[in-house]
Amino acid sequence: MDEKLSFGSDYTKGAHPQILQRMVQTNMMDTPGYGLDEISGSARRRIREACACERATVEFLVGGTQTNAVMIDALLQSYQGVIAAMTGHISVHEAGAIEAGGHKVLVLPHQCGKLSADDVKKYLEDYHNDANHEHMVMPGMIYLSQPTEYGTLYTKKELQAFRKICDAYGLSLYVDGARLAYALACPENDVMLPDLAGLCDAFYIGGTKCGALFGEAVVLPDPGRIPGFFTIIKQHGALLAKGRLLGIQFDELFRDGLYMRIGRSAIEGAEAIRKALSEKGYRQCFGSPTNQIFCIMEKDALKALEEKVEYSFWEKYDDAHTVIRLATDWGTTEEEIKALTDIL
Amino acid sequence: MDEKLSFGSDYTKGAHPQILQRMVQTNMMDTPGYGLDEISGSARRRIREACACERATVEFLVGGTQTNAVMIDALLQSYQGVIAAMTGHISVHEAGAIEAGGHKVLVLPHQCGKLSADDVKKYLEDYHNDANHEHMVMPGMIYLSQPTEYGTLYTKKELQAFRKICDAYGLSLYVDGARLAYALACPENDVMLPDLAGLCDAFYIGGTKCGALFGEAVVLPDPGRIPGFFTIIKQHGALLAKGRLLGIQFDELFRDGLYMRIGRSAIEGAEAIRKALSEKGYRQCFGSPTNQIFCIMEKDALKALEEKVEYSFWEKYDDAHTVIRLATDWGTTEEEIKALTDIL
Amino acid sequence: MDEKLSFGSDYTKGAHPQILQRMVQTNMMDTPGYGLDEISGSARRRIREACACERATVEFLVGGTQTNAVMIDALLQSYQGVIAAMTGHISVHEAGAIEAGGHKVLVLPHQCGKLSADDVKKYLEDYHNDANHEHMVMPGMIYLSQPTEYGTLYTKKELQAFRKICDAYGLSLYVDGARLAYALACPENDVMLPDLAGLCDAFYIGGTKCGALFGEAVVLPDPGRIPGFFTIIKQHGALLAKGRLLGIQFDELFRDGLYMRIGRSAIEGAEAIRKALSEKGYRQCFGSPTNQIFCIMEKDALKALEEKVEYSFWEKYDDAHTVIRLATDWGTTEEEIKALTDIL
């Protein structure tokens, strides 16, 4: 085998074959643009059903950074900022897309990628108690990732605590679900789609990293939550002309439970890797139960590994060790898992 | 036949089958994200070759409004505006995406969708002669569409005149080629890709309306023209994670002249329709020689037509007449053309 | 006399002496910053009384462009634009300040600087009838200047027509009163401060051009109209640390009718000039009844004039003639008027 095993990220392949097949079948159909087609309509219905939220507005955008920028702009007033963990995708890896929209990201410390409701509450109390708070950015929403950038999960109880804070202080709650399939399918997870629909002002169901070619499905449980939403999407250059392509991704992902199956297979692969790492004495970190595995590697071991395996550098641990990330996804095969655990 | 003939727009179908086929073939490949893969590399090489511009930077974005917003932001200083025809896509149909980036669109009158170099020159002279010009938006670039929103074409001589003005006044020249295939393939056209590369600071080769699923290829003939370009794209939420998908679109479109063939077939179809319209006594307008046909229809004739044909409403002509647009594209078949001309 | 007569603009002098005197008297007082002081409080009360609007929120900003940028940002949603006359200050002479805030200025033709309610209504109807209107900038407010940049006035009936349109289409009505003193004091005017308070969502009472050193007083008849208003002002860098200075300007301007007296004296001066111009056979234009006088001057006459008088170039009339503007203000003396009419 002259190619490396691919565990570098969860967006290295194309799409689940079922999606490609649908694209081939429908390729010569003529449909209206901009998501007004019947395939997108069907995808919306399937998502509403999965969320047990018949009234929800569902719109399809192309990518994660784009979706976050659109949604934060749509949910905030011009003078408000968004609270996020220091490690949040919007805080670090979106090249200032949120600030380009005029909004400050108000960062708070994290625990393994998670915000704490207590920290947020204290921040809001301090803000309101500060005599100069009108000279400061007003917090207008909370941004959470489920799973987080460290692969960890919020529990339903934790999300309820954030909801309570949002209600008390007039903030919106928004969940970035770029890897949501891998949260939903995780045995430790107790937050299902209807819970998100019940607790959030808005959230998105990730496609790009969960089996689609691209695409993120935004869900607004209250359909009147964002007036002018279509125009806002267009204004951000985020409206796909051939919107049905996004419809196809999600119509397939939400047909007969494919989205859950994709998640489960990636989680099972990750579990097998975690078990092998454990058995072979590697130290893991962050306690991620989802499709991302974080492992502390000694220099020589890492050198050996990188000849055969694609992985992500995460951070320096100490002079002799490095934290690396391995990621499984919808397309990771049992053979690949076996090959990897053999190498470890 | 229970479906209407589709002449409403040039983005109603999927993609040229050759593109889909390549997507199926490469679906399970593992490649790096964000356009750093080898397929995107190959597509870049093909485009550089087609433009006879080896040094060019080529980047792939997803859609037209997005591309315009990114490029205008990238080419302008914060205090500059972009000159465009009143009918330019950025002036009318981008929901304020340019202004959302902080830039004013400085509109000038049009002739069948075209800006006149003389008008632009006069505008620049007036600006510089105005004692208060420092209180006004400084014009920083010229936006042209080729073909225009009215299907018309700039000649090489006209583009040279714009280039000369840009050099004299320190402006950038940018061409929106959303439908460029239909310009390049038009018998009347004398502006080829190497001409655009020789005359523009930046232009884009449209994929979405010219046979791709989606995608626009930005060409910067001078590779150092826009420092930080990658980050600018990311900041606008315009960086596709699975960038190779865009690479595939353009690697196929620019393999063995497919892009030109696509253009030619649409132009031939449009010519046939124009001929039929002429023979049957319909008045056409704007003199478009490309894939868009503009026709003045009398009320009853239009009523009859719309039972069988999808078209676009363009504008009211007078109380008894309407201007409609018919569009052909890469997928329009001879059968469809024949069916339409039979109906007319 | 070795200095030219000053009719170039209405902001060439300092402030009405009464204002300076108050500044000297209060100079060593210690007061809280940011407009929370008692002098600002008193000024607010006087303005509310003059507007017969006890509930109004009144805030003081420093300059006109700043005030327009703040107010338009505060009144619009992120995806909305502001309707203005082509000749509106925000359309032409604010260096793109409105677009820098992310909003498009939607320009309509003017009649002597005035928007027509019929034109606006037609624009809004067309917008809503356009099948693609969700791809366009949603009009969110109407911007009017009273008096206009051409010195003309809206009647109460005209403002009522705009109000009706705003109510019908869900827009805000905003009036830029940079030169409001010269409207209020004009015999032809029938729109007084209580009318503005009754008809507008927001307007501002100009200080800079009407006797103050600087300062514009924003009036929001409905105090809850703009949540977060203080923070919005700060965010725009428009919050003056020593806010009492602005309070002083308006506490004096609205003490014992000074603002009206200032306006009246400038109007009387302008009337005298207009009469003299008429008698001497000069053609005037735009029909301005306020403190700006527009006159068509033949080349040689202009050359003679400019040796002795400061005026503003307005626009070229034809090859032999120029339109110039003469402006009176609070400080223009009878001697200056006499000297000017003697020269004419």
Add this chain to the structure above:
Amino acid sequence: MDEKLSFGSDYTKGAHPQILQRMVQTNMMDTPGYGLDEISGSARRRIREACACERATVEFLVGGTQTNAVMIDALLQSYQGVIAAMTGHISVHEAGAIEAGGHKVLVLPHQCGKLSADDVKKYLEDYHNDANHEHMVMPGMIYLSQPTEYGTLYTKKELQAFRKICDAYGLSLYVDGARLAYALACPENDVMLPDLAGLCDAFYIGGTKCGALFGEAVVLPDPGRIPGFFTIIKQHGALLAKGRLLGIQFDELFRDGLYMRIGRSAIEGAEAIRKALSEKGYRQCFGSPTNQIFCIMEKDALKALEEKVEYSFWEKYDDAHTVIRLATDWGTTEEEIKALTDIL
């Protein structure tokens, strides 16, 4: 005495009497607007001379937040951010003005309000070493306050270290001198105006808190550093119509060393207070040598104090103690100092 002693801030009074006097003297002069008058010209000359930098561009803005927003926008490219201490004014107390301009504030830890050059260097190295740095905000400038928000000072050596880093990494160096008079006059200070002119890309000399009614003088040692600067100022709503008012502030402040005298008297007052606090056993903190005094007060002592003295709450120290700030300024009298030290 029925009024409290005023040590709450350094912008509670009007202006140094010499400035007011000049305003009264020049009030009826007619001058061109927007800073093109001869008084502003004279003020520019005096500042260039004080900075020993004949070529410098000097422009006058109204307030500090406004100046920071304008300058950061002017010095950064659209995709760049500004490095600042967590406690920097732009990080905390400008209501998101920097983000409203599209730029991220990249915060680093502080030591008594100061950034460390080593921290900044490490940040820049990490940024450039990060494989994903093109997905992150590119640092484009460093923001320092002299004195800092905690009253502390950068040494010349420290500024030289920042300059070196800026040169190595292509960043701009910008110093916010809102309270610069109190740095320049401090015995511990070794950074004079010519040093700032030699080390910075831009800095501003604060007027508002240093004896002026309002106004900040921006100095660009390299006059070509910011093309379009006038228009940028206008675009931000920061161009004062009667610009000569700003000219007057600085023409007086820089006549015969007034700016230094103002600073010195405030520093001497602060020294006297610090000495008294020390002698009476109060703990001070942050080690500020400038016009701000930070003192840890026990609850009961504070209660007694606040009946007679205006101060600023700074932060909670522990359950029994509070950090307060006392500020002297150009107008603080010996009597006030004595009254305060008697109370302590």
